[in-house]
Amino acid sequence: MNASEDKLAPAVRSILATARERSGGAERLDVDARSFPAAVEATEAAGRVPVVAEVKPTSPTTEGERTDDPVDLAREMVAGGATALSVLTEPEHFGGSAENLRRIRGAVDVPVLRKDFVVREAQLDAVESDLILLIARFLDEQGTDSLATLYEAARERGFQPLVEVHTREELDRALEVGAEIIGVNNRDLGKLEVDLDTFERLAPHVPEDVTLLAESGVTSVADVRRMRAAGADALLIGTAIMDGDVEANTERLTTADAERASRAAETSDAETDAGPTSSESTDAKRGRAESTDTTPRNTDTNQ
Numbered sequence: 689m690n691a692s693e694d695k696l697a698p699a700v701r702s703i704l705a706t707a708r709e710r711s712g713g714a715e716r717l718d719v720d721a722r723s724f725p726a727a728v729e730a731t732e733a734a735g736r737v738p739v740v741a742e743v744k745p746t747s748p749t750t751e752g753e754r755t756d757d758p759v760d761l762a763r764e765m766v767a768g769g770a771t772a773l774s775v776l777t778e779p780e781h782f783g784g785s786a787e788n789l790r791r792i793r794g795a796v797d798v799p800v801l802r803k804d805f806v807v808r809e810a811q812l813d814a815v816e817s818d819l820i821l822l823i824a825r826f827l828d829e830q831g832t833d834s835l836a837t838l839y840e841a842a843r844e845r846g847f848q849p850l851v852e853v854h855t856r857e858e859l860d861r862a863l864e865v866g867a868e869i870i871g872v873n874n875r876d877l878g879k880l881e882v883d884l885d886t887f888e889r890l891a892p893h894v895p896e897d898v899t900l901l902a903e904s905g906v907t908s909v910a911d912v913r914r915m916r917a918a919g920a921d922a923l924l925i926g927t928a929i930m931d932g933d934v935e936a937n938t939e940r941l942t943t944a945d946a947e948r949a950s951r952a953a954e955t956s957d958a959e960t961d962a963g964p965t966s967s968e969s970t971d972a973k974r975g976r977a978e979s980t981d982t983t984p985r986n987t988d989t990n991q
């Protein structure tokens with residue numbers, strides 16, 4: 689174990705140890721990916737909140753396991769208005785499998801994220817998906833490929849990499865490799881605790897042209913609004929959707945921004961093909977940096 693691993697929760701250490709051992713695919717994949725940014729835009733235009741709904745049968749922080757057919761759950765998420773799906777493929781700690789992902793991606797037409805702990809290039813070839821998660825914290829360590837290597841390798845295969853960060857340092861690394869889709873994980877993988885302030889702290893440093901997700905700990909309509917106000921283009925939600933009626937839960941969270949929905953309706957009435965008004969597009973990215981130089985818009989925080 690190396691020094692930074694020392695600080696991880698025991699469950700996460702165990703996940704990583706098994707992740708290192710997992711084999712890759714037999715041959716190099718060539719994926720024809722469904723565009724995630726385009727799906728986010730279409731959801732916005734329809735006046736709904738872009739939600740990536742996660743098929744997560746269990747996790748180290750959840751009690752029990754959901755045993756329904758994952759394809760049925762995925763269909764309910766799409767019926768409830770999910771923009772994309774996230775499918776756990778990690779078998780030992782999250783009850784996932786590559787087979788689940790393959791079946792789900794065949795059954796729906798929204799983009800699908802492969803949620804796993806990929807640490808070596810060959811592991812990218814285990815199964816096709818539209819998006820693939822790369823967790824900055826676990827890369828550039830002994831026994832893993834670097835974030836830059838995996839990012840490039842994922843792009844070469846046609847995947848859209850989602851780079852997950854939790855600190856400013858990890859965010860800077862994500863921006864350095866040129867990440868176009870970034871997720872801020874509100875859950876600290878050291879303590880497994882969730883704090884929505886994490887997203888609020890990091891979002892002002894993320895350029896507007898990046899598609900930015902708030903991940904973990906979003907449980908209520910109020911949380912959705914809070915993350916949107918802080919600049920989230922989309923939300924990644926697992927537990928709050930998996931717990932109970934999946935379609936109703938997804939519907940409630942994707943319609944959380946009712947004001948926005950009525951504004952979108954007004955706009956489309958008033959200016960049918962003129963696209964969003966400038967006030968609307970700035971509104972959606974409150975608090976975000978304007979361009980790829982990472983200067984935050986709100987200079988107060990620098991003084």
Ligand SMILES: O=P(O)(O)OC[C@@H](O)[C@@H](O)c1c[nH]c2ccccc12
Nearest residue numbers: 873903904905906924925926927928
């Ligand atoms: O169930 P939640 O709190 O809505 O969180 C979903 C998702 O963000 C979480 O499952 C997650 C975020 N990053 C991960 C990395 C691996 C596995 C799982 C995750």
